[in-house]
Amino acid sequence: MTEAVEYDVVVLGGGPAGENVVDRTRAAGLTTALVESELVGGECSYWACIPSKALLRPVLARADARRVPGLADSVRGPLDAEAVFAHRDYWTGHWKDDGQADWLDSIGAHLYRGHGRLYGTRKVAVTSPEGVHHVLSARYAVVVATGTRAVVPDLPGLAGAGPWTSREATSARQVPGRLLIVGGSVVAAEMATAWQALGSRVTVLVRGSGLLPRMEPFAGELVAEALTEAGAVVRTGVAVEAVVRDGPTGPVTVVLEGGELLEGDELLMATGRAPRTEDIGLDTVGLTPGDWIGVDESCRVPGHDWLYAVGDVNHRALLTHQGKYQARIAGAAIAARAA
Incomplete structure (x- = not known):
């Protein structure tokens, strides 16, 4: 491991919940690192909300058109699957996260690409795809926002x-x-x-x-x-x-x-869905790998005044918009407690 790099806040997981924590803590002037093992934007941007709604949009538009007098007969043909796929690919950015990574850079957050694991109190160890190791330490908070898997x-x-x-x-x-x-x-x-x-x-x-x-x-x-x-x-x-x-x-x-x-x-x-917590080092802080992470009303983990969990991993509401809401609560709480 390399020598630890210190931030005010370290966020583990770069989906919508993780991004919203970063947005709040950076707005409060706290130095923040985000660790993401796949694509910044997470499941919602590339394999859930956005592609599913892009696939459904032509389906629903056709169904609505069929109910409009004068249009029904003209929309009886099959959907053009290739055109629908192209529409989906456009909205997912062709599974590239350059734009979201650029946004992180624009607000002064630091992105670490790789697998992150808790490494004891207030620390996260990161292994990049190239095998480079980092240890990040957090003055105030580590936030788990690793989401769920099928x-x-x-x-x-x-x-x-x-x-x-x-x-x-x-x-x-x-x-x-x-x-x-x-x-x-x-x-x-x-x-x-x-x-x-x-x-x-x-x-x-x-x-x-x-x-x-x-x-x-x-x-x-x-x-x-x-x-x-x-x-x-x-x-x-x-x-x-x-x-x-x-x-x-x-x-x-x-x-x-x-x-x-x-x-x-x-x-x-x-x-x-199951929580993506099986290999993020929960055992190093006395929690059980693979479990949902219980939290209080500010999304802080009881018994750990520095650890928060937002989005799907806390099992309160497995919905993207609720994860964002929780992230804004957690970010505000972290900023207030830091002050």
Whole structure:
């Protein structure tokens, strides 16, 4: 390890929540470092909110146009998938983060690219892709904003079947003829809507009684009705027991409880999120790797007056706009306590 570089605040994770902490602490005059292992902007910018909404925009615009007198007959044709993909790629910046990195530089924040881990009290160790090691120390606060990852259940045959997660579903470049989606989450609903409209024959398999179980029942019912009207198949009360794939690119078959077989060309697992905390050094500060991180009302971790957790990792609300809100609260609290 090199000699520690000191900042007032070190933020671990450069998604929307992490960026909002940086914005608040820099506005308060605190020196701030941001550590990011992938792309600045995080899941939302490249594999979630922005690409999913870019895929959905043409779908929803066409659906609205079909309800307008005089327009319905002129918008009956299929969507141009290549044009939709180009629209998505434009809004993701073609998976390049130059603009967001330039913004960090413009406000005087320091970006460290690499894998960051807590290294005891008020310290973060960073290993860059080139193998360069840094230790960053924080006078006032370290903020964990590492987000979540897709949960892929431990089903027989699934690991070797190359299933899609939300990342593949929002960045794929080919329309599968048949898409099987397991789960009733927001990801399942959005991707079923987008890929059905792009030409896939979509089947959604839900273990529970309906889509969107975290929301009011009527919301899931309305989405299921719309998907069914669009041509998708939504099945509830079904459980997947195993997955079989004929080679790396061949058809994929799911085995349902009771032995029924369903075949598709791709399989999307949309069965939940888990915190990205398994390898960020939580054990060095007395916390459990892989767990959600509990916080108080200012997003500070109880028992650690220097440690904060914002966004998905604290499990309060797994929504980007709520993560930004938490980040602004944490940033203001850090600045006030530093003063």
